[in-house]
Amino acid sequence: MKKKYVLDTNVLLQDPNAIFAFDDNEVVIPAVVLEEIDSKKRNADELGRNARQVSRLLDSLRAKGNLSDGVLLESGGSIKVELNHKSFSKLQEAFAELTNDNRILAVALNYHLEEQASGEPSPVIIVSKDTLVRIKADVLGLTAQDYLTDRIVAQSDIYTGCLTLQVHPSVIDEFYSYRFLTVNSLNLSYTLNPHEFVILKDELGTSKSALLKVNAEGKRLEPLFISNEPIWGISARNAQQRMALELLLNDEIPLVTLTGKAGTGKTLLTLAAGLMKIEDEHKYKKLLIARPVVPMGKDIGYLPGEKDEKLRPWMQPIYDNLEFLFDTKKSGDIDKILAGMGSIQVEALTYIRGRSIPGQFIIIDEAQNLSKHEVKTIVSRVGEGSKIVLLGDPEQIDHPYLDASSNGLTYVVERFKQESVSGHITLERGERSHLAQLAADLL
Known part of the structure; x- marks a missing residue:
């Protein structure tokens, strides 16, 4: 029996190709979803890119027929932009406020009631990545699902x-x-x-x-080919850290991914390995360190100053680790050291598109906040003779449309695990402090 899938906006903003992911069933896009997509299309980020992609896909389907009547897809299913099932009267008793989420729920509820009144009702399912939308749907007696195809x-x-x-x-x-x-x-x-x-x-x-x-x-x-000798004053404290150094110091592995909870030593080990390769062995000509500018909690807005001054708050975790490795005593000493060396560059990922980066040791911190498209853009920048290391904790994601199973870091780990050019290890034991380990486990 064919089903009707009513899609929430966040599904399309997460995966524009979601309209083709429901086999031979009917896909319903409420009109309010188009309004929400339209409000995102001018964004210069991943959401804006996906909004524009959804718009192009729907526009291409117009050539096959009227979207309000339904257009057949190659899978045997159909897609429809819904205009006639938006009555809010049935929903008002439970949720009186006319929000966009409630308008989407109203479409699904009206379809459901219409199907129940027919002789052979088809299942109506609302698909949303918003937990509260799925909870509301359950309260209304509707079947609700998360969108899992992108996982x-x-x-x-x-x-x-x-x-x-x-x-x-x-x-x-x-x-x-x-x-x-x-x-x-x-x-x-x-x-x-x-x-x-x-x-x-x-x-x-x-x-x-x-x-x-x-x-x-x-x-x-x-x-393992490396000994457990200190590297820039850092020694592996457990088996997983030794495995990480094995991957980081192997020049035959140009792609390394490290995951683990806070305090497991991902960034510190990688920086120590990078400094050894650049300053001691001169294997690479520069150490490039970057991280996505994704805030935890409420964004603090625009920052004053030149580019480096704007980036400093976002990159402070990197500078903290560098201060530890260089054993600086005073505030500002690390800036003088980095200026004198000239071989260490700290950047935001905002500026990486279009670049080709040869002969460098590249570190991408907090990579769990990258989407699949963004991580493809980054890894495809790697030039001849470069090594790239992606770090992150898939359990600490600040991006609103990503989770532990759908983020760019997990994507790279799974897609490259069978390739000889890559290596991965998950660090499990925290070494920052006993308190930090308890916080990671208990909180």
């Missing part, structure tokens, strides 16, 4: 980059004797990804263990 992977299945295996102690002994294992010798029912880390533990319960990494071809397990 890269279920949150519980997000790739961590590390696997723990219980094996017979003879397997661990074999590794220490020959300094490698073949993946086939483990007789796994699944495939290991290139540069994936494996912790072998004794299935008999002894303390015998080994830490290995899958090679670029995905066929051998080899020991």
Whole structure:
């Protein structure tokens, strides 16, 4: 039986191609959704881009017929801009205020009541990424769903980059004797990804263990190539941090992604590795550090001053880590050091479009606030001889239309996990302080 899907505005602003994602069912776009999309189309951000894309897609469908009557799609379904089911009378008893959300709910409710009065009612489903809209729909007796097509992977299945295996102690002994294992010798029912880390533990319960990494071809397990010596005064404090440094210091891996809760050391480890590669080994000519300008909480508005002065509040977390690495004593010392070095550049991602960035160690902090389109734009800027590192915590997203399963950082992790040019690790243990770890776990 065909279904009627009534789409909320946020679905189209998140994924303009959502109108084609409902197979052979009928897609209904309330007229108020077009008004909301129109109000966003002049924005210079991702929402504005998506609003313009939705407008172009709907305009192209006009060539096939009148949208108010319904236009057939190649999937066998149809799409319709609804003008005749907007009566607010049935909804007023529950929600009296004439908001745009309530107007969308009114369309869905009127469709639902009309279908119930017919002999063979079709299911009417409202699709929204707004939790309260779905709750209101439930109160009204309507079926409501989140839009899940844009999710890269279920949150519980997000790739961590590390696997723990219980094996017979003879397997661990074999590794220490020959300094490698073949993946086939483990007789796994699944495939290991290139540069994936494996912790072998004794299935008999002894303390015998080994830490290995899958090679670029995905066929051998080899020991980690770096020692645990300090890098710019920073040493790995746990196994995951050592794995992170293994990826960060490997010049054969041009794309590295690090995820983890606050305080796990993502930014500090990456900055230390970048400084080592630039200042000590001279592998890259510049360290470029950038982060999206997405506020937590209410935006403080426009900031006075030149570009660097405007960026300073947004980039302060980067400067805090640099001050720790350079062991500065006075306020302002880090600015003098960076000005004297000339090899470290701190930027906002606003200015990265159109650039080509060769021979640089690029760090993108807070990458969980990037959309799939934005992260594609950034990674595609990487030039010959550059290395890019994406950092972030998918659980701390300030972007209104993204979540742990649909953000750009998770997108890169999942799409590149089988590629030999990339490596990923999820840092689990906080090392900032005992209080910070408790806050990350309990709050």
